[in-house]
Structures are given as C-alpha cells and as structure tokens.
Amino acid sequence: MIDHKKKFETFLVSQLNSEQQKAVQHSQGPILVIAGAGSGKTRVITARIAHLILNHSVNSHAIVALTFTNKAAQEMKERITHFLGNQQLVPFIGTFHSYCLQLLKRNLELLDIPFFSIIDEDDQQKLLNGIIQRHGLHKQIAPKQVAYQISHIKNHAHEPENLEALYAANPLLNSIFLAYEQEKKASKCFDFDDLLLEVLKLFKSDKSFKEEMHNTVRHILVDEYQDTNVVQHELLKHMSKNSKNDFAVDSICVVGDEDQSIYSWRGATIANIINFKKDFPQSTTIKIEQNYRSVQPILDVANQVIQHNKNRNPKKLWSEKKGTDRIRHITTLSEYQEGDIIATLAQTALKSQKLSSIAVLYRTHFQSRAIEEALIRNSIPYKIIGGVQFYERKEIKDLLAYLRLVANPFDRAAFFRVINVPTRGLGAKFEELFYSRWHSETFLTFHDVAHKLIEEMQVMGTKKVALEQFLQLFKEVKVTDKPSNALDHFVAQSGYIGFIKESYELEEAHERIDNIKELLNAIKHFESTKATTIDQFLNEVALMQDAIKKKDTNQDAILLMTLHAAKGLEFDTVILVGLEEGLLPSTRSMGQEESLEEERRLFYVGITRARERLILSHARYRYAYKNMTDQLPSRFLQEIPRNKIKHDDCSYWKSPEMRLYFSQWFGTSESATAQQSEVITFGPAKKVAFNFQTQPKEAPPKKEMPVALSPNAGGYKINQPVKHATFGVGIVQKIEVKNNDSIFVTVKFKTGQKKLDSKFLQIV
Numbered sequence: 204m205i206d207h208k209k210k211f212e213t214f215l216v217s218q219l220n221s222e223q224q225k226a227v228q229h230s231q232g233p234i235l236v237i238a239g240a241g242s243g244k245t246r247v248i249t250a251r252i253a254h255l256i257l258n259h260s261v262n263s264h265a266i267v268a269l270t271f272t273n274k275a276a277q278e279m280k281e282r283i284t285h286f287l288g289n290q291q292l293v294p295f296i297g298t299f300h301s302y303c304l305q306l307l308k309r310n311l312e313l314l315d316i317p318f319f320s321i322i323d324e325d326d327q328q329k330l331l332n333g334i335i336q337r338h339g340l341h342k343q344i345a346p347k348q349v350a351y352q353i354s355h356i357k358n359h360a361h362e363p364e365n366l367e368a369l370y371a372a373n374p375l376l377n378s379i380f381l382a383y384e385q386e387k388k389a390s391k392c393f394d395f396d397d398l399l400l401e402v403l404k405l406f407k408s409d410k411s412f413k414e415e416m417h418n419t420v421r422h423i424l425v426d427e428y429q430d431t432n433v434v435q436h437e438l439l440k441h442m443s444k445n446s447k448n449d450f451a452v453d454s455i456c457v458v459g460d461e462d463q464s465i466y467s468w469r470g471a472t473i474a475n476i477i478n479f480k481k482d483f484p485q486s487t488t489i490k491i492e493q494n495y496r497s498v499q500p501i502l503d504v505a506n507q508v509i510q511h512n513k514n515r516n517p518k519k520l521w522s523e524k525k526g527t528d529r530i531r532h533i534t535t536l537s538e539y540q541e542g543d544i545i546a547t548l549a550q551t552a553l554k555s556q557k558l559s560s561i562a563v564l565y566r567t568h569f570q571s572r573a574i575e576e577a578l579i580r581n582s583i584p585y586k587i588i589g590g591v592q593f594y595e596r597k598e599i600k601d602l603l604a605y606l607r608l609v610a611n612p613f614d615r616a617a618f619f620r621v622i623n624v625p626t627r628g629l630g631a632k633f634e635e636l637f638y639s640r641w642h643s644e645t646f647l648t649f650h651d652v653a654h655k656l657i658e659e660m661q662v663m664g665t666k667k668v669a670l671e672q673f674l675q676l677f678k679e680v681k682v683t684d685k686p687s688n689a690l691d692h693f694v695a696q697s698g699y700i701g702f703i704k705e706s707y708e709l710e711e712a713h714e715r716i717d718n719i720k721e722l723l724n725a726i727k728h729f730e731s732t733k734a735t736t737i738d739q740f741l742n743e744v745a746l747m748q749d750a751i752k753k754k755d756t757n758q759d760a761i762l763l764m765t766l767h768a769a770k771g772l773e774f775d776t777v778i779l780v781g782l783e784e785g786l787l788p789s790t791r792s793m794g795q796e797e798s799l800e801e802e803r804r805l806f807y808v809g810i811t812r813a814r815e816r817l818i819l820s821h822a823r824y825r826y827a828y829k830n831m832t833d834q835l836p837s838r839f840l841q842e843i844p845r846n847k848i849k850h851d852d853c854s855y856w857k858s859p860e861m862r863l864y865f866s867q868w869f870g871t872s873e874s875a876t877a878q879q880s881e882v883i884t885f886g887p888a889k890k891v892a893f894n895f896q897t898q899p900k901e902a903p904p905k906k907e908m909p910v911a912l913s914p915n916a917g918g919y920k921i922n923q924p925v926k927h928a929t930f931g932v933g934i935v936q937k938i939e940v941k942n943n944d945s946i947f948v949t950v951k952f953k954t955g956q957k958k959l960d961s962k963f964l965q966i967v
Contacts, residue, residue, distance in 0.1 A: 207288040208257045211250075214286070219243075219250065222491045226456070227251045230259060233443070233450065233483035235428075235476070236458040239520045240505070240811035241496030241773065244458050248424055249279050251456060252294065253286035255422055265419065266294035267442075269302060270426040276301075279426075299435050303398040306405075313409055314401065319391045324350070327394050334382045340375070341626075344705070349379055351708030357396035358432045358470035399434045406441035416442060421453040428459030428479075432470035440482060450485065461516060462509050465767060465805050467797075468710050477514060490518050494811075496773050498526035500847070501817050505810045508842050512800045520811075528849065531868065532819040532840065536854040536922065536934075537831075538570070539728065541780055541822055542577030544853060544861055548818070549583050549761050551865035552776060558584065558761045560775035564809045566787045568714055569593075569721035570780065571763050576725075579747050584760035589768030594748055598703065598715045599722055603744065605693040609680050610738045612648035615641065625702035627669040636661060650674060686740040687726045694719065713791070724826040731951060766805045769812050777813035779806070782821040782837040806839045816868075823854060824924060824932065831932045855922050919948055919961060926965045930957060 215224060223243060226236045227250045238244035252268060255261040270276050276297045284290045295302060307318060322330065331346040356370060370377035387393065393401065405412045423442055425431070431439075445451040457479065464473040480486050494502055502520040509515070535541040545563055552561055563574060572593040578585045593599060601624050604617040611617070619638070623629050640661075641652045653670055656662045662670055676696055680689050694700060700719070704712050726740060734740040762774070766787075781787060787806060792798035810817060821836045853861070865871075919925070923935045925948070933952035940946055946961035 205288060207286065211253055211257050211286050215250065215254070219246070220491075220493050222489055222493070223247050223250070226458075226489045226491065227254050229454070229456070229487060229489070230255070231454060233479075233486035234454065234456045235479045235483075235486055235488045236456060236491065237460060237476075237488065237516050237518060238458050238491045239460055239494060239518055240463060240808070241494040242491040242520070243495055244426070244460075244491070245275075245279060245282070247491065248426055248456075248458055249282040249286065251424065252279075252283055252296075256287060256292060256294075261422060263292050263294040265421040266424070267302065267420050267422070268294065268296040268424040268426070269299050270296070271298060271430055273298065273301075275426060299438070300395055300398050303402040303438075306402050307393075307398065310405065310412065313405055313412060315404075316388055317391045318393055318401075320393075321398070322387070322390075322392045322394050330386055331379070331383060334379055334386065338378075338382070340379070344375065344379070345707070347706060347711075348708050349376065349383075352376055353380055353383065354394075354396050355470060357400060358434055360400060360434060396434075399438060403434060403438055403441065406438070410446065413441065413446070417445065417451040423452060423455040425455075425457040426459075428457040429461050429464035429473060429476045430459070430466050430469075430471045431475045432472060433475075436472075436475040436482075443483075450483070455483070461514070462512070462518075462804055463770065463808055465770065465801060465808060467801055473514060477516070488516075490516070492518050492520055494520045494522045496814055497522055497811060498524045498529050498815060500526055500529045501810060501813050504530055504817070504843055504847050505807055507844060507847060508803065508810065508839055509807045511842050512803055514797070514800055526815070528868070529815065530817045530819065530848045532843075532848045532850040534836075534850070534852045534854060535820060535822045536924070537822050537824050538573040538781070538826065539577070540853070541820055542573045542575075543858075544820070544856075545574055545761075545778055545780070546577045546581040546583055547858060547861040548776075548778065548865050549578070550581065551862060551871055552869055554866075554871040555869055556775055558759045561778070562762045562764065562769065562772070562774040562776070562812065563778045563780060564764060564766050564769050564812065565780050566766060566789060566805070567717055568596075568765060569717040570786070572721050572725055574763060574780070576747065578761065584758050586760045586762055588762055588764035590765070593718070593721070594744055596715075596718055598699075598718055602690060602693060602699065602719065602722060603741070605676070605697070606686060606689060606737050606741060608649065609677060609684075609689060610682050610741055612650060615649075618649045622673065625698050627673060629666055629669055629673075633662065633666060650677070680737075682738050683736050685730060685735060686737045687723060687730060689737055690723060690726060720827070727826060731955075766809045770808055773812055773814055775814050776816045776818070777809065778818040778820065779809045780820045782806075782819055782840055783825070784835040784837055787837050787839065803839055806837075819848070833932070855920065919946065919964075919966070923966065925950055927952070927957075927959065927963060933957075 215227065219227065223246065226234065226247045236244070236247060238247065248268065252266060255266060256263060268276075268279065270279065279296050280290075280293055283293050283296070287293065295305070304321070307314065311318065327350055328346040331349050335341050335344060335346060335349070352373075353376075370380045387397075406416075420442065423439065425439065439455065439457075443450060443452050443455045457476070459476050461473050461476045464471060464476070467473075480488065497505075497520075499522045502522055506519050510517075533544065535544060549558060549561060552558075565571065565574075568590050571587060571590070575585065575587075575593055594603070601621055604614075604620040607614050607617040608621070615638075619634060622634065622637075637652060637656065640656060641647060641649070644652070644655075647655070653662075653674055657667055657670065676693065680692060700716060703715050703719075706712075707715060726734075729740050729743055734743050788799055788802035792802045819840065821840065822834050824831050825834050826832075851864070853864075856864070919935055919938050921935055921938070924932055925935055926932050927950070930950075930952040933950040935948055936951050936956065937949035938946065939948075947958055948961050948964055949956060949958045950964070
C-alpha cells in the first residue's frame with residue numbers, strides 16, 4: 204500500500220526549492236506569494252493544499268481554492284488527487300463564480316430575490332435587445348455595448364446595494380439597467396456578475412451567514428491574484444475577516460505576479476496585489492524568483508524591461524538554465540518582409556524542432572494578416588490560437604461579400620450575407636420573399652430581382668427605400684475598378700464603421716475596425732503587385748482561402764496568437780513582432796502611465812513565454828490606411844541594454860541571407876557553402892562568418908540589363924526606401940546610370956511605379 208504522506212514528504216524536499224517550501228509550509232495568517240513567470244506557482248498551490256490535508260489533518264471541506272478558469276481548476280484537482288491518492292479528499296477548487304453559485308444554492312432562503320437559474324451571455328444579450336427594441340433605442344446603442352457597460356460597473360461595485368447610483372451619470376444606460384434588472388427579477392434569474400454581488404450582499408447583511416462561513420472555511424487559496432477585480436477582492440476580505448476587520452480564519456494564501464497583470468479591460472486591478480499588505484497588515488510575503496522555463500539570457504532581458512514599471516513588487520527572475528546568443532533583435536523593411544523572415548525561420552527551425560514549439564506573438568489580431576500570407580506562400584502550416592484566420596473574420600467576409608457582388612451579381616451567398624449588414628430593416632420575411640423569387644428565376648441578377656419586386660409592389664414603404672439605397676451602393680462600382688477604391692466606397696457609403704461601433708463594445712469595435720484598415724492595406728499591397736481589379740483581388744483571396752482549407756488540422760503547425768492569448772503558455776522559440784510605437788505600446792495607451800505600464804507588462808509576458816530562443820522584430824515601414832508610414836521602434840526596445848541582445852538590420856536581405864542567418868543561429872546542418880553558392884557576394888566557402896549588420900553588396904549586373912548598382916549609382920540600392928515630394932515614400936525597383944552619369948531610378952510608390960531622375964529623390 205502506498206504511503207501518500209511519506210511520498211509527499213519526499214516530493215516536498217526533493218522537488219521544491221526553499222522559497223516554494225516556505226510558501227507551502229506557512230500555515231497561519233495571511234500570506235502573499237509573489238510567483239514570477241515560470242516559477243511553478245501551480246505546484247506551490249497544490250502542494251500547499253496537500254500539505255494542509257496530509258500533514259495538518261485539515262478537513263478538505265475547510266479548504267477553498269479559487270482560480271479563474273475551469274481548465275486551471277481541473278489541472279489543480281488532478282495534481283492534488285495524485286498527492287492524496289483519493290479524489291474524495293480533494294477540497295473545493297473552482298472559479299469565483301462557481302463557488303458563489305454553490306453558496307447561493309445552499310442559502311436560497313436568505314436571498315431578497317428568488318433565484319432559480321443563470322442567464323448566459325447569449326440570453327443576456329437577447330434580453331437586453333428586447334428592452335432596447337421596445338424602447339426604440341436600437342439606433343442609439345447595441346445590446347453588446349450595454350452588456351459590457353453593465354458588467355464593467357458591477358465588477359467595480361464596492362457597495363452592491365448602491366449599484367444604481369453608479370449608473371446615474373448615464374441616464375440612457377441607467378434606464379436600460381433598471382428595466383434589465385426588473386426583467387431578471389421577473390424571470391427569477393441572475394447573470395454571472397450577480398453571483399458575486401449577491402454573495403457579497405449576504406456577507407454584508409447577514410451576520411450569521413458570515414460567522415458560519417468563518418467556522419466552516421478555515422483556509423482560502425487564490426490563484427492568479429493579480430487578475431482579481433474590485434468585487435472579488437471585497438469578497439475575499441469578507442471571507443477572511445470578521446465585522447471588526449480582524450483576521451477570522453486560519454490562513455488566506457494569494458498567489459500571483461503583478462508583472463503579469465494584463466486584463467484591466469476585463470475589470471482586473473493591479474491595486475489588489477500591490478495593496479495586499481495594507482488590507483492584511485500582518486501578512487507574510489514570499490517571493491519565488493527561480494524560473495524553471497527560460498534560459499538566463501531571456502530572463503535578463505525580461506528583468507531589464509519590467510524594472511521600468513513603478514507599480515510593482517521588485518523581483519529578479521533567475522534560472523539554472525544557461526545559454527549564449529539566445530536573443531536576436533531584427534529590423535525589417537516592412538510587415539511583408541517580417542512575414543517572409545518568420546517563414547524562413549520556421550523552415551530552418553523545423554530541422555531541429557517541431558513547428559508547434561514556435562509561437563509568433565503580436566499585440567492585436569490584424570497583425571496576423573501579412574504573416575498568414577507569407578506562411579501560405581511558403582506552404583507552412585499554421586494555427587491561430589484564440590482567434591480566426593484573417594480572411595475568415597466576420598467583418599472581412601462582410602466587406603468581401605460586397606466586392607463579390609460586384610464581380611458576380613448572381614452570388615446568392617454574398618447577397619444574403621450583406622443585404623441586412625449594416626441593418627436596413629430588411630428582415631427574415633423579406634429575405635424569404637427575395638430568395639423565393641430568385642430561385643424561380645435563376646437567370647436574374649440580384650439587381651433584376653430587386654427591381655422586379657419593387658415594380659410589382661411586393662416591397663413597399665421603408666423596405667422599398669432601404670432596398671433602393673442598397674442597390675444605389677453598386678451603381679458607381681464596376682468589376683474593372685481598383686479594389687481599394689471599391690472597398691473605400693462600400694465602407695463609407697454603407698455606414699459599416701458606424702455599424703461596428705454600435706454593435707460591439709469599445710475594445711472589440713476597435714479591433715474589428717483595425718481589421719478593416721488592414722484589409723485595405725492588403726488590397727493596396729495586392730494592387731502594387733498583380734491584382735489591379737476587383738476580380739483579380741478576389742481570385743487571390745480565394746486561392747489563399749483554398750490553401751487554408753486544404754490544411755491537415757492534425758499536422759504540426761506554427762502557432763500565431765496575441766500576447767493576451769499567450770498568457771500561461773510556453774514555447775521553445777518565440778517571435779515577438781510589430782515592436783513599434785503605436786503597436787506595442789498601442790496608440791490608445793499613449794499619455795497614460797498606468798496604461799503604458801500594462802503595455803510593458805504585455806511585452807514582459809511575451810518575453811517570458813520563451814524557453815530557448817527569442818526574436819524581437821520591428822519594421823521600418825508599415826502600410827497604414829492608404830499610406831506607407833515610417834515606424835519608430837518601440838520604447839520598450841530602448842529599455843534593453845545593447846550588450847544583452849544582438850541587433851541585425853535585415854531590411855535588404857534576400858532568402859539565402861535569411862536562411863544562412865537562421866541556420867547558423869539554430870546550429871542546423873544546412874551547408875553554409877550551399878547557401879553561399881546562391882549569393883555570390885558571400886565570397887569563398889571558408890568565410891562563413893558574415894556581418895549581417897552591414898548592407899550586402901548587390902550582385903554585378905548582366906550586360907544586357909540596366910546597371911543595378913555601380914560606384915556611380917549615387918548610393919541607391921535595390922529595395923531601398925526613398926522619398927519624393929509628390930509621390931511620398933516608395934521602394935527602389937531598378938537603377939540605371941546613363942553615359943552622362945545621370946541616374947534614373949524606378950520606384951514603386953503606393954500610387955504605382957515611376958521612373959524618376961535621382962535628383963528628385965531623397966534616400967530615407
């Protein structure tokens with residue numbers, strides 16, 4: 204028979220470091236465990252629970268462990284079961300919401316309002332939509348916006364009994380909120396935020412409830428404490444303190460890392476962990492700084508960056524895993540070259556590791572587009588975690604459907620996708636009528652069907668006006684038009700941006716609008732290469748979508764995700780892209796110290812996801828809406844001492860340089876000699892060390908071609924960015940030196956390709 208107590212003691216001594224042991228064995232009073240990234244915090248929490256049960260004979264019913272996801276709770280349960288050898292001994296481990304629901308179900312007789320069920324997010328929005336429609340407010344506010352605002356206020360409610368006062372500043376929101384609360388009351392329902400607020404009310408109003416809780420629950424543990432909101436923090440104080448504000452339980456142990464607090468937009472406040480010692484004056488603080496994930500050079504960079512935040516508990520991560528040359532900072536010409544470099548890295552790394560051990564992290568979803576296209580071109584499988592492929596996103600499919608109707612007026616799927624997007628009051632009955640007529644006369648275009656229904660007076664009144672306005676959108680657009688002009692037209696004339704702002708809460712609306720801007724950037728890029736008409740552009744997109752659909756979903760794939768989605772994950776190689784002012788830190792964080800510190804924490808989270816290697820990348824130029832813009836490197840890059848990382852300017856590299864660069868860095872078996880045979884400027888095979896920080900020379904031109912670069916070429920180089928007073932910034936495509944030493948440069952601008960005398964150009 205296994206002696207689980209003895210087995211656990213062996214684990215305690217052999218598998219935990221000294222600081223982890225202190226956190227596990229501390230048995231009385233409040234304790235704050237500051238557990239840095241990769242320091243084994245889950246191991247500490249689960250071992251602490253096992254220690255209380257096995258070594259202190261604490262009844263499992265006297266222990267409550269709270270976390271933020273069901274996945275984390277399940278992992279903790281499995282670990283504790285392993286320690287105890289009996290699943291029946293495992294105490295309550297779950298989310299704040301699930302624990303509060305359990306308390307409410309056990310104390311229904313104490314509630315002011317009868318409660319039988321919970322409404323989920325979909326039901327909540329349906330309920331709000333009904334209220335908005337009945338009061339004729341659908342043009343002023345969207346259900347999703349209201350749901351977000353209500354949740355935001357509830358998550359900041361110190362005094363739930365005074366909740367209505369928090370809405371007073373916004374009369375419209377207040378009236379909807381009151382109607383919403385009445386509907387819930389009549390339905391005997393709570394929403395998820397109510398679960399916490401109702402328990403908080405019980406703690407405040409019912410002395411016997413509070414005393415019984417203190418008698419029953421003696422040990423409280425909280426995971427990811429930096430992610431708690433105001434209400435959750437208030438709950439914990441009531442769970443552990445009596446009416447005189449004295450500590451009333453045996454222990455409360457909160458584990459977290461303020462340097463990884465990145466969810467303020469969800470209501471999380473870093474103040475809870477920073478001010479823990481003020482709320483619990485007798486608390487003990489233990490810092491766990493040994494990292495088991497990353498090599499030391501990566502931690503050195505993480506430490507250097509995060510120390511610039513003022514609002515934190517100082518700590519310094521360290522690791523027994525050593526390494527050299529594990530971080531590269533690269534400068535690319537544009538987001539397109541950034542994508543090409545990622546594809547090359549993936550192809551090189553594949554010789555020594557799985558693609559799934561490589562992650563590309565970015566600040567926001569729209570940045571995935573150029574990377575996805577590069578990976579598709581190079582037949583590299585990828586998966587987007589916590590999101591969808593760029594061309595599969597709703598707003599992108601909506602706007603592409605408008606273009607599809609221009610190219611193919613028989614496209615029924617495209618028509619029914621956008622006829623009521625944005626909302627035009629053409630509901631299900633109209634769509635049924637339209638479909639029936641179109642189905643019976645299959646040779647008609649959507650224009651023809653619409654005109655027939657209007658002429659036959661089957662569509663009248665406001666619906667007729669709405670249908671005519673929809674048809675008007677297409678009158679000025681032809682299939683031979685530039686796709687960028689067509690899309691500009693549909694976005695502006697349809698009111699799609701306003702529709703997005705009305706339909707989604709602020710953060711999501713910004714994200715979707717960024718995706719739309721990125722679609723326009725994509726179109727401009729396609730126009731500068733080969734897709735100059737709507738039809739050509741749609742064909743290019745269709746080919747990419749077909750390539751995505753043919754992917755084997757079970758195959759090894761490189762992972763793409765936002766920095767937020769990467770929290771809690773780890774990878775052998777991490778590529779952080781778009782490290783530029785306006786992206787990271789984001790434009791919306793500028794000017795606010797708190798917001799800038801959270802952006803820095805996001806960068807820190809990204810760095811500490813890497814186990815072995817880290818790439819930090821920024822572009823010199825990036826396509827913004829209709830323009831190529833100069834990009835400034837992120838201020839966070841400036842906070843890393845130059846001696847900590849190697850910086851390489853890759854702006855003018857071609858594929859062979861990239862492949863050799865990464866094969867040398869990864870130490871793969873690719874022959875440097877084979878690489879050099881492709882690039883004649885690399886010289887003899889024995890000179891494998893190549894200074895990538897210098898600009899490679901151009902290959903000697905063939906006699907029948909214009910001179911690509913010569914001593915008299917005035918310093919101009921292929922793929923170099925230049926500026927013209929009228930055309931703006933462009934990229935050099937070709938250089939010609941005439942007999943009279945005049946230099947003519949062919950430049951690709953956003954408006955098209957131009958051949959110009961070099962004296963009218965400025966090298967940038």
